[in-house]
Amino acid sequence: MSSRPVDATRRPARPSSLKRNLWITGAAALLLWAALNVGVDVTDLTTLPSGLYAVFYEMYLKSGPDLGYLDKAVPAMIESLQMAWVGTIIGAVLSLPLGFLGAKNVSSGLVSSVMRQILNAIRAFPELILAVAIFIPIAGLGPVAGTLAIGLHSAGTLGKLTAEAIEGIDEGPMEAARAAGARGMQIQRWGVLPQVLPEMLGFWLYRFEINIRAGAVLGVVGAGGIGFLLDQTLKFHRYPQAGTVILVVIVATIIVDTISGRVRRRIIEGSDSTQVPEVDLQAVSTTAD
Amino acid sequence: MTTAVPASRRPTKPRRSPLIYVGIAAFIIITLISVSERWGIGLDIGGIIADLGRGEGILRQMLNPNWEFLPRVIEFSSQPPFVTGPLVETFQMAVVAAFIGCAIALPISFLSSRTTVPNRATLAVSRGILSVVRAIPDILYALIFVAALGIGPLPGILALIFFNIGVVAKLLSETVDAVDTGPIEAVDAGGSSRTQMVRWAVLPQVLPNYVAFSLYAFELNVRASTVLGIVGAGGIGFLLRTQYAFRAWSNVSVIIICLFVVVFLIELVSIRLRRRLV
Amino acid sequence: MIIFDKASVTYPGGVHALKDLTLEIPDGEMLVTVGLSGAGKSTLIRAINGLVPLTGGDVIVNGVSVRGASSKQLRELRSHIGMIFQTFNLVKRTSVLNNVLMGRLHSTSTWRSMLGWYRPDDVEIAMQALERVDIIEKAYVRAANLSGGQQQRVGIARALAQEPNILLADEPVASLDPPTSHVVMRDLQRINRELGITTIVNLHFLDLAKVYGERIVGLRAGELVYDGTGAQADENVFRDIYGRSLTADDLMGAPEPAPATVSA
Numbered sequence: 046m047s048s049r050p051v052d053a054t055r056r057p058a059r060p061s062s063l064k065r066n067l068w069i070t071g072a073a074a075l076l077l078w079a080a081l082n083v084g085v086d087v088t089d090l091t092t093l094p095s096g097l098y099a100v101f102y103e104m105y106l107k108s109g110p111d112l113g114y115l116d117k118a119v120p121a122m123i124e125s126l127q128m129a130w131v132g133t134i135i136g137a138v139l140s141l142p143l144g145f146l147g148a149k150n151v152s153s154g155l156v157s158s159v160m161r162q163i164l165n166a167i168r169a170f171p172e173l174i175l176a177v178a179i180f181i182p183i184a185g186l187g188p189v190a191g192t193l194a195i196g197l198h199s200a201g202t203l204g205k206l207t208a209e210a211i212e213g214i215d216e217g218p219m220e221a222a223r224a225a226g227a228r229g230m231q232i233q234r235w236g237v238l239p240q241v242l243p244e245m246l247g248f249w250l251y252r253f254e255i256n257i258r259a260g261a262v263l264g265v266v267g268a269g270g271i272g273f274l275l276d277q278t279l280k281f282h283r284y285p286q287a288g289t290v291i292l293v294v295i296v297a298t299i300i301v302d303t304i305s306g307r308v309r310r311r312i313i314e315g316s317d318s319t320q321v322p323e324v325d326l327q328a329v330s331t332t333a334d
Numbered sequence: 335m336t337t338a339v340p341a342s343r344r345p346t347k348p349r350r351s352p353l354i355y356v357g358i359a360a361f362i363i364i365t366l367i368s369v370s371e372r373w374g375i376g377l378d379i380g381g382i383i384a385d386l387g388r389g390e391g392i393l394r395q396m397l398n399p400n401w402e403f404l405p406r407v408i409e410f411s412s413q414p415p416f417v418t419g420p421l422v423e424t425f426q427m428a429v430v431a432a433f434i435g436c437a438i439a440l441p442i443s444f445l446s447s448r449t450t451v452p453n454r455a456t457l458a459v460s461r462g463i464l465s466v467v468r469a470i471p472d473i474l475y476a477l478i479f480v481a482a483l484g485i486g487p488l489p490g491i492l493a494l495i496f497f498n499i500g501v502v503a504k505l506l507s508e509t510v511d512a513v514d515t516g517p518i519e520a521v522d523a524g525g526s527s528r529t530q531m532v533r534w535a536v537l538p539q540v541l542p543n544y545v546a547f548s549l550y551a552f553e554l555n556v557r558a559s560t561v562l563g564i565v566g567a568g569g570i571g572f573l574l575r576t577q578y579a580f581r582a583w584s585n586v587s588v589i590i591i592c593l594f595v596v597v598f599l600i601e602l603v604s605i606r607l608r609r610r611l612v
Numbered sequence: 613m614i615i616f617d618k619a620s621v622t623y624p625g626g627v628h629a630l631k632d633l634t635l636e637i638p639d640g641e642m643l644v645t646v647g648l649s650g651a652g653k654s655t656l657i658r659a660i661n662g663l664v665p666l667t668g669g670d671v672i673v674n675g676v677s678v679r680g681a682s683s684k685q686l687r688e689l690r691s692h693i694g695m696i697f698q699t700f701n702l703v704k705r706t707s708v709l710n711n712v713l714m715g716r717l718h719s720t721s722t723w724r725s726m727l728g729w730y731r732p733d734d735v736e737i738a739m740q741a742l743e744r745v746d747i748i749e750k751a752y753v754r755a756a757n758l759s760g761g762q763q764q765r766v767g768i769a770r771a772l773a774q775e776p777n778i779l780l781a782d783e784p785v786a787s788l789d790p791p792t793s794h795v796v797m798r799d800l801q802r803i804n805r806e807l808g809i810t811t812i813v814n815l816h817f818l819d820l821a822k823v824y825g826e827r828i829v830g831l832r833a834g835e836l837v838y839d840g841t842g843a844q845a846d847e848n849v850f851r852d853i854y855g856r857s858l859t860a861d862d863l864m865g866a867p868e869p870a871p872a873t874v875s876a
Binding site (some may be wrong): 075076077078079080081082084085086089090092093096097099100124127128129130131134142165166170171173174177178182184185187188189192193215239258259261262265266269275276279287291294295297298302 | 351364365368369374375376377378382385386388389392394415418422423425426427429430435466468469470471472473474477478479480481482486487489491492497557558560561564565568572574575580586590593594597598601
């Protein structure tokens with residue numbers, strides 16, 4: 046340590062954290078308001094462990110889950126998977142034109158803005174609400190209503206993701222196609238599509254994984270799948286059967302998630318050999334589900 | 335083109351891997367089965383189009399919302415809490431669950447990431463648990479908690495907390511996986527403990543992502559909590575279900591419009607905030 | 613024949629990219645344009661195939677007025693004009709052959725082009741184009757796996773596949789190293805001489821311009837300030853065109869390598 050005196054007046058001032066503190070205070074105020082007014086009696090939480098244990102006990106410990114119920118649960122889960130499968134396909138097919146129309150660099154500014162708002166409107170409604178409000182009245186109770194609800198909601202999300210992917214491409218090949226005298230659809234097919242296809246396949250698979258959960262649950266309102274059994278067994282306190290149903294849902298979901306995850310990774314590796322799959326903050330920051 | 339080189343140097347077209355054809359065949363078969371009447375869902379496009387007429391009466395009612403129903407959805411007052419109603423309950427559930435769920439997700443994501451947990455066995459266990467947590471749909475959580483606690487917003491909040499943890503922990507752990515190991519090396523070289531390493535070398539790098547993911551989870555919460563009420567777990571879902579059961583379509587449409595407005599506003603704010611973070 | 617008749621381009625921001633340009637380019641000529649960045653070289657080239665719309669005057673290409681052309685006529689015109697780009701503009705994820713086939717899109721029906729079922733004649737044309745630039749053995753290789761020079765040659769092949777009578781090259785060698793730049797410029801020269809295709813090249817490096825430009829046109833601030841042969845263009849001429857003294861950045865530097873020792 047040298048003995049030269051340190052000139053303390055040259056030290057920069059500490060930057061103000063006023064803005065950050067305001068945000069934190071605001072968030073805390075919001076939390077306080079919400080927590081105090083949501084109508085929850087915190088003492089109820091004390092019954093939670095015993096309540097949960099009671100349910101768990103009835104389902105799995107008292108006499109084990111009712112494995113005979115599998116012959117009802119498994120076909121119902123398969124129906125849920127099929128709803129998710131077909132629903133995702135419907136959503137993916139619809140999302141192609143919607144995505145292209147919604148991309149600023151491919152369709153005009155006005156058209157793409159309108160389309161994005163339409164997509165936002167569709168996305169705002171969870172599948173359950175779409176099923177309840179639109180598709181059950183039209184198609185009646187059953188898996189078709191659920192499938193269509195999944196299809197429409199997925200079209201909204203996939204359409205938005207597709208539009209964003211298209212907006213992120215290198216426009217060079219598009220210019221080259223235009224310079225060679227190609228027509229509109231040819232420019233999309235050869236200048237745009239090859240660049241976004243692997244990304245899109247990734248979205249579609251991810252959406253399928255999410256749709257499995259929707260498919261499992263839509264039955265609660267009668268739109269097909271294993272949800273109906275779920276609702277009925279719990280409502281009538283038939284816990285061993287409910288235990289079986291829950292197991293079936295968990296196992297099937299994990300299996301599909303794993304397979305889909307593997308396929309997604311193969312696709313990413315196939316298209317871009319030096320890419321390591323990374324979570325893209327941009328992708329999350331401007332999308333929602 | 336008059337001066338062409340002899341065609342002998344041209345390469346042969348590479349054969350497509352047969353795996354692709356197998357994949358496409360499997361895809362088509364699965365789809366056909368899933369759509370069929372006997373083995374699948376029984377999708378009949380013609381029938382649906384014919385049925386569209388059935389919805390006409392309902393649609394006409396829905397296009398005529400009954401605004402007198404609005405106070406049952408949301409009510410404003412000059413006294414705290416200033417705004418009440420099932421719609422507000424939905425929002426409050428989402429807020430509480432987001433804070434708690436995202437707070438818990440933070441340590442869990444560190445426990446599930448390769449970067450912060452070198453022990454393979456521990457990692458496998460925590461990732462396994464996370465998979466199970468994510469595999470359960472939010473409504474299933476709601477059903478279980480309603481069975482354990484009875485009807486009300488509490489089961490809904492708990493369900494959303496688990497849902498949040500699933501979403502945020504997975505996203506965040508993937509981010510932590512991809513983090514720059516340079517600062518970690520530096521902290522280790524200074525002889526710090528594991529927790530210090532996480533706090534000072536990893537956390538600062540992923541903090542913006544964490545906040546962005548939390549906002550995203552909050553948006554998802556708002557949407558999810560609208561439906562949890564359908565199974566009795568609080569919020570506007572229950573009102574929706576009753577009006578639906580009474581076939582009071584004009585009321586249903588009021589609820590839906592309000593829902594849409596809330597989701598839209600929240601998304602607007604959330605996207606703007608998230609953009610500032612990137 | 614390409615005729616610029618008092619052609620003007622003013623961009624929405626107010627920038628006058630081209631001012632009353634009048635120029636005649638006879639068939640079969642190899643023309644090099646030089647000028648500072650922003651002088652109007654890119655705009656001049658893109659005015660020929662209408663990628664940049666004119667705000668004044670006209671450009672008449674092979675008897676067709678570019679300004680008055682409908683979109684259908686414009687596409688027809690473009691199908692006879694090949695263009696190569698500084699950044700190559702290849703579709704990186706697909707094969708070289710698919711990239712070259714994009715040159716045949718105009719004459720391929722929509723449904724065929726959606727599925728990629730090009731006619732055998734078109735495939736033959738694409739193959740011959742690849743042979744002409746000596747890169748045929750890479751036909752099925754992914755475009756991303758080629759070097760810069762190779763990618764540009766694929767770009768040239770794509771333009772040739774159109775069987776054009778005009779070739780536009782916008783700074784084709786700016787992203788390439790000196791030996792490769794010479795290979796590409798020599799390919800363009802060879803194509804111009806053997807096939808008689810009118811070739812217009814924007815060049816950034818003045819020494820390259822002098823070597824390869826039969827005729828050199830200099831632009832400054834959107835105006836034509838020089839029109840002469842490569843032989844006549846010396847340091848003073850270039851200084852006039854640029855409006856400032858030359859720096860090392862204006863010259864590529866590497867001398868033309870001996871033939872047959874360079875492969876890109």
